[in-house]
Amino acid sequence: MDVYADLKTQLLHINQNVSALLGRINAMPGSSPQSFQSWENICDHVKNQLSEELIRVAVIGTIKSGKSTLINALFAGDYLKRGAGVVTSMVTKARRGNQLKATLFFKSWEQVNADIERALVLFPTQDWRTRKEPFDIRRDSDRRDLEQALDSLDSKNFLHNDTRNINSLYLSSYLRGYDRVKEFLSTGQLTREFCGKDFSAHRDFSGNDVLAFYLKDISLEIDSGDIENHIEIADCQGSDSPNPLHMAMIQDYLLQANLLLYVISSRTGIRQADINFLSMIKKMGIIDHMIVVINCDLSEHESYDDLAGLIAKVREDLAIIKNDPEVYAYSALLSLFAIQRDHLSPKDIQRLAQWEHEKKIFSFSRDQERRFHENFRRIVTQQRYALLFRNHFERLKMIVSGLDHWVRVNQDILAKGADEAALLLKKIKSQEKKTARVKSMVKSTLEGALAQIKRELRNDVDHFFDTRSGEVVPGLMDFVKTYNVPLYQYQDRLSADGFSSTLYLVFQDFQHGIDTFMAENINPRIFNFVKFEEDKIKEYFETITGP
Numbered sequence: 001m002d003v004y005a006d007l008k009t010q011l012l013h014i015n016q017n018v019s020a021l022l023g024r025i026n027a028m029p030g031s032s033p034q035s036f037q038s039w040e041n042i043c044d045h046v047k048n049q050l051s052e053e054l055i056r057v058a059v060i061g062t063i064k065s066g067k068s069t070l071i072n073a074l075f076a077g078d079y080l081k082r083g084a085g086v087v088t089s090m091v092t093k094a095r096r097g098n099q100l101k102a103t104l105f106f107k108s109w110e111q112v113n114a115d116i117e118r119a120l121v122l123f124p125t126q127d128w129r130t131r132k133e134p135f136d137i138r139r140d141s142d143r144r145d146l147e148q149a150l151d152s153l154d155s156k157n158f159l160h161n162d163t164r165n166i167n168s169l170y171l172s173s174y175l176r177g178y179d180r181v182k183e184f185l186s187t188g189q190l191t192r193e194f195c196g197k198d199f200s201a202h203r204d205f206s207g208n209d210v211l212a213f214y215l216k217d218i219s220l221e222i223d224s225g226d227i228e229n230h231i232e233i234a235d236c237q238g239s240d241s242p243n244p245l246h247m248a249m250i251q252d253y254l255l256q257a258n259l260l261l262y263v264i265s266s267r268t269g270i271r272q273a274d275i276n277f278l279s280m281i282k283k284m285g286i287i288d289h290m291i292v293v294i295n296c297d298l299s300e301h302e303s304y305d306d307l308a309g310l311i312a313k314v315r316e317d318l319a320i321i322k323n324d325p326e327v328y329a330y331s332a333l334l335s336l337f338a339i340q341r342d343h344l345s346p347k348d349i350q351r352l353a354q355w356e357h358e359k360k361i362f363s364f365s366r367d368q369e370r371r372f373h374e375n376f377r378r379i380v381t382q383q384r385y386a387l388l389f390r391n392h393f394e395r396l397k398m399i400v401s402g403l404d405h406w407v408r409v410n411q412d413i414l415a416k417g418a419d420e421a422a423l424l425l426k427k428i429k430s431q432e433k434k435t436a437r438v439k440s441m442v443k444s445t446l447e448g449a450l451a452q453i454k455r456e457l458r459n460d461v462d463h464f465f466d467t468r469s470g471e472v473v474p475g476l477m478d479f480v481k482t483y484n485v486p487l488y489q490y491q492d493r494l495s496a497d498g499f500s501s502t503l504y505l506v507f508q509d510f511q512h513g514i515d516t517f518m519a520e521n522i523n524p525r526i527f528n529f530v531k532f533e534e535d536k537i538k539e540y541f542e543t544i545t546g547p
């Protein structure tokens with residue numbers, strides 16, 4: 001039995017009863033203390049939060065490490081595209097639901113134009129535009145002008161460096177995809193759903209190198225597998241993409257995630273890109289919530305010893321970043337094939353048979369997979385208990401004990417004669433006065449505390465962002481100051497294409513450098529700082545309100 005679901009149902013039931021009781025008291029003439037209204041509000045809040053509360057799991061790792069395969073295996077089907085490229089990296093969120101459904105969230109015209117404006121900063125100015133207003137992709141002349149300008153840059157072999165490609169890729173993809181999305185986006189509705197047998201049609205967008213630029217977000221509802229429906233699993237593609245904006249998207253998700261699954265392929269072991277990414281997670285202060293899965297390519301290893309050697313090596317490499325990490329090693333593809341046994345292609349049937357033939361490796365993989373599942377379930381359930389009890393249970397307890405008290409007092413009054421009741425009411429009134437005094441004292445203490453913690457926070461923030469001694473700005477300034485423009489690389493361009501074209505190139509390289517620096521060094525520190533301050537606020541109020 002799912003203890004969590006059971007407890008949640010009970011809690012919702014109690015919540016409903018308390019709420020109904022409060023409703024009845026409120027309907028009684030002359031007996032509606034103000035606090036009851038706020039209690040009713042709390043009950044509503046508990047109900048909404050309990051239905052919404054979600055555990056978020058981020059699946060991360062370098063390209064082709066097996067993230068999508070692992071998630072597919074968890075959901076028992078091939079829902080996420082395996083072997084997808086990195087160009088259109090996007091965080092894809094998947095949840096268990098009653099039907100198969102993909103929801104695509106598109107960018108608005110304003111967002112598209114803003115992306116274009118960003119890519120156009122210092123765009124060579126040789127009068128490529130016939131208009132002076134801000135660029136608007138919906139205007140025929142703007143699209144035509146940009147297309148010509150890009151063609152002429154391209155013909156000069158301008159855009160062939162990886163980093164410069166990012167901006168030109170945005171520009172050309174928006175242009176090329178325009179016709180496919182224009183009608184839909186112009187309706188102003190920015191989401192599209194693909195249900196049931198249309199599900200795979202969503203890949204016309206998400207798997208399309210051009211159209212995916214128009215997407216902001218993807219979420220999938222999947223009707224198979226035994227992942228509970230309050231767990232969201234996010235495929236965070238792009239941690240090693242050359243585009244720092246991808247990294248920023250992933251960081252956004254990591255911040256809300258309750259658990260991180262880091263996937264490493266046994267084909268490669270730990271690479272520099274992994275070390276960079278793991279270091280960033282560590283800087284963000286969230287490495288404690290991480291489990292590592294070594295995705296074993298069973299065709300790659302000669303023997304069990306070979307695989308065991310690799311696992312030991314990965315553990316050793318990981319130890320540099322995290323002490324005694326939790327590591328599981330199994331083949332995600334084997335697990336997916338085993339689930340889909342009856343629907344495999346002849347080639348995959350053959351692969352599966354081959355893997356099953358390697359008995360020692362095979363049973364090791366299955367065993368590790370089982371252990372991973374058990375632990376995954378345990379961690380996720382623990383997190384959910386924590387969310388459930390920490391907030392909602394405590395709140396309901398407070399309301400119920402308040403109600404209980406109120407009922408006792410009323411019972412007392414009703415049970416007594418008129419004189420005694422009058423005396424009791426007088427006592428209550430005087431008690432109320434005392435309570436009011438205590439309340440106002442508590443209030444002013446809290447207000448004082450609030451002012452103080454605000455002061456402290458302001459101080460911390462000022463220190464943190466101080467331009468000379470703070471933790472981030474000097475590093476950033478330093479990056480800008482010591483940024484070295486490798487002039488010799490641009491010399492030929494300068495004489496061939498002139499100043500403004502060359503300046504655009506220099507600027508794009510610089511922009512890429514600073515975006516990367518921000519994503520790798522500055523953002524993680526800011527996240528860590530925010531987390532630290534949040535803990536501080538919590539601790540502060542716990543010490544003044546605690547016993």
Ligand SMILES: Nc1nc2c(ncn2[C@@H]2O[C@H](COP(=O)(O)OP(=O)(O)O)[C@@H](O)[C@H]2O)c(=O)[nH]1
Pocket residue numbers: 061062063064065066067068069070081082083084295296297298299330331332333334
């Ligand atoms: N042989 C083998 N191939 C795998 C395994 N896991 C994934 N792959 C393949 O490796 C490629 C990349 O996997 P994918 O899950 O798309 O990686 P991602 O980029 O991290 O999402 C795909 O073609 C998978 O079919 C595995 O355990 N064994």
Ligand SMILES: [Mg+2]
Pocket residue numbers: 067068069081082083084235237
């Ligand atoms: Mg993938």
